[in-house]
Amino acid sequence: MGATAEVAAGPARAIVLSSAAPDSFCVGADLKERHTLDDAGFDAQRLVFRRAFASLRDLPVPAVAAVHGYALGGGYELALSCDLIVADETAVVGLPEVRVGIVPGGGTQLLPRRVGYGIAADLILTGRQVKADEAARLGLVDRLVPEGADLTTALDLAGLIAANSPIAVANARNAIRHGLGADLPAGLDIEDAAWRTAVFSDDRREGVRAFVEHRPPTW
CATH class of the missing domain: 3.90.226.10 (2-enoyl-CoA Hydratase; Chain A, domain 1)
Incomplete structure (x- = not known):
């Protein structure tokens, strides 16, 4: 492996x-x-x-x-x-x-x-x-x-x-990497796709809920 x-x-x-x-x-x-x-x-x-x-x-x-x-x-x-x-x-x-x-x-x-x-x-x-x-x-x-x-x-x-959201980290990292080889409009589309993947995930729901409840998130 x-x-x-x-x-x-x-x-x-x-x-x-x-x-x-x-x-x-x-x-x-x-x-x-x-x-x-x-x-x-x-x-x-x-x-x-x-x-x-x-x-x-x-x-x-x-x-x-x-x-x-x-x-x-x-x-x-x-x-x-x-x-x-x-x-x-x-x-x-x-x-x-x-x-x-x-x-x-x-x-x-x-x-x-x-x-x-x-x-x-x-x-x-x-x-x-x-x-x-x-x-x-x-x-x-x-x-x-x-x-x-x-x-x-x-x-x-x-x-x-x-300690951060695995989904947010993975998508932010991918956006940085893939955006390096793209022009700005394409890079902004890559960023938008990463944002949408994270924001509609359970990690976002848990992260915001944990912030409001003043506790560490459980990813």
Whole structure:
């Protein structure tokens, strides 16, 4: 069962992607291993990586990346595949693939949608590494927190998301994502459809009722 199916089958309303490594989130592909690959090996590995990135993007609930230390190449692309990125002060992000003759395989489309063409081109075409303070300033990460607080903050953020209406969160998220690729009139129609799905749901009825009754809603 893939990650998307596992989440869809369970009670999760948000997930956190983190690393157990003490000094890094993920440094991407092993270049020493890649040195041994032939063209067929690269092609096979590419399919695996595409499935990994897609499994995060296709999750039915929001995903929050908790980043500390190095998040480079495929590692940063995993974070980009999440909805939000929390980084601590040790974080260093980058897409260095062009330095070894490779195009970023999970960042050339997601990064410009996050930060715009110029900043994305700066990062991708130079292959430079960006420390946490600049990453936060440029929008490469969403929240910058003290060293060691990335996971706790990401869990808290996921908890805030999970406390809200699942139907409202899912439809708002879909409206944001689908609207990015549309012109404004089409985007407003996407927003209207999301609004209508939520407002005519049991979640809206429960949410408004709970507000009036001064109690937490039961979704």
